[in-house]
Amino acid sequence: DAKTTQPTSMDCAEGRAANLPCNHSTISGNEYVYWYRQIHSQGPQYIIHGLKNNETNEMASLIITEDRKSSTLILPHATLRDTAVYYCIVRVGDNFNKFYFGSGTKLNVKP
Amino acid sequence: DAGVTQSPTHLIKTRGQQVTLRCSPKSGHDTVSWYQQALGQGPQFIFQYYEEEERQRGNFPDRFSGHQFPNYSSELNVNALLLGDSALYLCASSLVSGIEKLFFGSGTQLSVL
Numbered sequence: 519d520a521k522t523t524q525p526t527s528m529d530c531a532e533g534r535a536a537n538l539p540c541n542h543s544t545i546s547g548n549e550y551v552y553w554y555r556q557i558h559s560q561g562p563q564y565i566i567h568g569l570k571n572n573e574t575n576e577m578a579s580l581i582i583t584e585d586r587k588s589s590t591l592i593l594p595h596a597t598l599r600d601t602a603v604y605y606c607i608v609r610v611g612d613n614f615n616k617f618y619f620g621s622g623t624k625l626n627v628k629p
Numbered sequence: 630d631a632g633v634t635q636s637p638t639h640l641i642k643t644r645g646q647q648v649t650l651r652c653s654p655k656s657g658h659d660t661v662s663w664y665q666q667a668l669g670q671g672p673q674f675i676f677q678y679y680e681e682e683e684r685q686r687g688n689f690p691d692r693f694s695g696h697q698f699p700n701y702s703s704e705l706n707v708n709a710l711l712l713g714d715s716a717l718y719l720c721a722s723s724l725v726s727g728i729e730k731l732f733f734g735s736g737t738q739l740s741v742l
Contacts, residue, residue: 561733616685619671
């Protein structure tokens, strides 16, 4: 049972920021939010994760609302190679954890 | 440093047959999870192995079983294949402790005819 809700698809112009929203209104206090992306049915690739603070790495930024019921993944300067399905995931459990994937958002980066 | 490797890449079986898929985790990882991804859907958690035991299981029937070996590699077995078992099967590895991310293999594409 997916614990996240994402738009089915989004478009973004090359060079612009891509903002991908995710709703996880039933998230519990110890559950982390992860973002992965998947290109052409390859294995999903890790992007970023967080618990309650905003996070940034070389790939993206993750903004989590104060009530933790939603988050936004930001790709600051989208390129054509960022075209992929982006999954917002809730990780359940402190150990032996499992990841709940939703259906993801297909991001189309256009020239 | 090799990442997660899966074999075979593609497989074709007929209904009722049995299949075994294999996975070698990323170096240093001790936990293996298996996911099923139907066409157009997100991956669905099947089960997770640590210390050669199944630790967590998703909503999959007993036809799906697994094994983890002392070197941390793992197998996924599916018996009495159904047409609906056609999917991309993904293996992911991690460390059981800490706030770890999953590393995924490229998957095995299983087609059941």
